[in-house]
Amino acid sequence: MKTNYVFEVLCLDSSEKSVIKNEKNLAYSLMANGDLWIEPKQREASISDEKQNLTLGIKQLSREEESDTSLKNTFLIKCKGDYEPLEVFRLRILAHLKNQGYSYLYILSDDVSAKISCEIYPKINQVENQLRKYLIKFFITKLGVSWWNVTADAEMKKKVIQRKNNETDFSEYIDNKAYLIDFNELGKIVHSQSSGFLSRDDIANKVLALEETPEAIKTLKRELESNYTKFFKDTFKDKEFQQKWEELEKIRHKVAHNNLFTAKDLERSEEICKNLFDIIKEANEKIDNISFSLDEKDLIKENITQNFASYNVISEEKLLEKLDESESWAAKTRDNFVSLKHFVTNFLGSQGYDYRSSYDLINLLERKGLVELWEFKGPNNLYPVTAIRRLKGSLAGQEGLAKLKQEMKN
Template identity: 25%
Template sequence: MSTEVNYLILFDKKIFQFSGVERFSALIGLAEGIKVDNEKSEIIFNSSIFSYSLTSEGDRFKNHETELFDLQIESRKNEQDVENLFQLLREIRIIVSNQKGTITPVFDGVSAYYAEKAYPIIHHIENLMRKLYTKFTLVQLGPKWVDSIPNEVGVSSKVLPNGHNPLYDFDFITISELLFKDYPTKQIDSVVLTNIKKGTISPEDIEAYMPTSNWERYFSEMVDCESKYLENRWKKLYSLRNKIAHNKLFSKSDLSDVKKISEEVKLKLNQALETISSANVETVSLPTPKDTEVLEGELCQDSTPTVEAEDSDNNLGGLVTLALVGAFLGAIARA
């Protein structure tokens, strides 16, 4: 198999001094380390031999003020030749830039080569994240493990056919939200607010109402790693994954980043997986259903009942906002 690259190269005839295929190919051959053999239609660079084709549309469009070259280079599909092709293309881009020309990639097999190398790595790390969440919650909750998926992340149906894992319906970035998205396991209602006012709720009890990620709840003490460390790296992998998914230019440097970041993430996920069987987790809290009566229904009504003046101290009123309550709960939890 081979790796192909196709460039369309455009020059302004008024300033370009190497018009025609022979003169332009000779210009390319002047670069250090590049040898052009027009008879064999080959370019030799760093001991790699590439077949190439160079045609000009200049003769066809004599009245145009530009000259268009169609350059195609083909490499054997092995790591050394592809790396040499990558460097050769960089030299060609420098030559074109020095002549004030422009390059439009029509087909970039080098990007495809590196993307093909990167995809299995990303695929593996994505499924490793699924494995960690599924295995942990299934061990802790049994058949109810699906109910542990936060409402903020969402699942279309929790009545699933046998053998189906809903996590495979989630895309790459949503998988990370299972571990890193902050959410409360209990919703604030009027009873909680009353207990806060009375001072009868402890910081330990407040924790269930504080948005926290599953990683911080269950894994941070078992694995020496903060959730932000993994979350930030997962976002970088997501960006690199999108380059592959949307056929963006993908370089050797991108492949190196995928390898490096994936190894960092895999190390922490594997450490977490090793702790599952021995994890001393008393309970896994399930998210409160969305239709549970929450603070908004209590405090954000358009109209509030009339309250006698002497009872106003005991009424929490419609003036309390979610932001203030959140800040207050945070202060209590940190105390």
């Protein structure tokens, strides 16, 4: 087990409010705080506490080392010790330094937070994969292979297209769409998404039982669009799945951004993960008890048919023709590029072509080396925009070149 965890803090006094002028002053100030130590011993600019197995060193940075000449005093404090005492010590020393009038405090390194983060992530990963496993199993067995088309919203489908190159090994053999959406969207499939059908009787019964209040009407709107009530009331909603999942999402963001953690964060993460794991496990055990009536299955089929019947599937020849038209138009504009999203949703979509099949065909044409997807960064764009252009002349149809470009992207 690791010992000598490190916690480093940079203290800056830009207003001269602090009465501490040198390393010894700061050491005396820290020694005087009884909340920090059990049996401290000071030697010059260092403090040790054998009872807690903590050591602390102080270094005052010279003016020449300071990049901002307005800074009056700058100190670097480095603490070392075992995990448990240092975990508590961190916030206490920060509170003390703040009370001494330091204008700015910066944490430079924190091994304790790193340890906590590494313990939290595997638990979140396990819960996330368990829910993904459950949802794939549930919707495949209940709705069939078209479950994604009637369950995922437009934003999820868009992200799957954008992230298709994030994983290229397994995707050659499997349908990996459920692995390309975000953590919160995985939870939304349970608590917020509609899977494409509600019977007229469902709606009529809800309206007849509705309280005549604005809040009740808002609630009805949410429920009419949610899987929560339709499929998962007993297994998820009654156990406050959404609240727990959204709280875990916030912790997951902290882990992803290498944020700072306390022992309470670890305890809470373990508690939420256990609760969610138990909810998903119990739901999985009851999965066979959920069945759809013939009317519900007919509504699903009708919805899927409408989704695909309302749009036409564009051919390869027609798509390239439309891309040529878009590029000719773009050549007359200031930025001179064709946005992939605008091309598929606005240009092709407005002419009755299905988004999903258009994106699929574009991916195929990219692999063939007939079109190129690239990142446009213009003065009018805050973020890079995925753009599309046709490859012509000697570059067209070179699948090897397209593969090489793909490898370079990865």
